[in-house]
Amino acid sequence: MNFLKLRISSPEKLVFEESELLSVTIPTANGEITILPGHIPLVSKVIHGEIVARKRDKEHSLITTEGFLKLSAAGEIEILSDYAERSEDIEIAKVERAKKLAEETMREKKSESEFILAEAELRKTLLELKIAQKRRSKVKGI
Structure with missing residues (x-):
């Protein structure tokens, strides 16, 4: 094969x-x-x-x-x-902190470039959380 x-x-x-x-x-x-x-x-x-x-x-x-x-x-x-x-290497607590920071940066919107970078970071952290939670559900057998 x-x-x-x-x-x-x-x-x-x-x-x-x-x-x-x-x-x-x-x-x-x-x-x-x-x-x-x-x-x-x-x-x-x-x-x-x-x-x-x-x-x-x-x-x-x-x-x-x-x-x-x-x-x-x-x-x-x-x-x-x-x-x-x-x-399995995703640290949920670290990702949640990064998510909060990205959301705060987007709310403050100091500059257009900062907003775009924060938005990209937020997308990445949301994806990390989704995949990490999905994996943990499989491990627990839920």
Whole structure:
């Protein structure tokens, strides 16, 4: 059986690297796509959302902001993202503090550029909270 290999990097670090994957679901500018072994080579823009990488016995969940993906004929997926994080590494208390700060900055609206940056941070924190809570629900079996 053929498998996929996934590598996700951000400017700060290598976020995720795994092989022997059965499928990878990625949010793209053209909609969510699921890549299976044997998929044709592809280059696409990645958008805010959840990446799900599935193995036989495990599912990995990650969040991503904007970036790009490249899929080779050999089934190797490379994602370069402005920001990416494994769902299990998301610290809810830290994210909630960042969310409050972004909301306060948006309310104060000191400048247009600060508002735009705060809005992007708010979108990211809301996504992090959603994915982290979803993962914790699965772990608890709810």
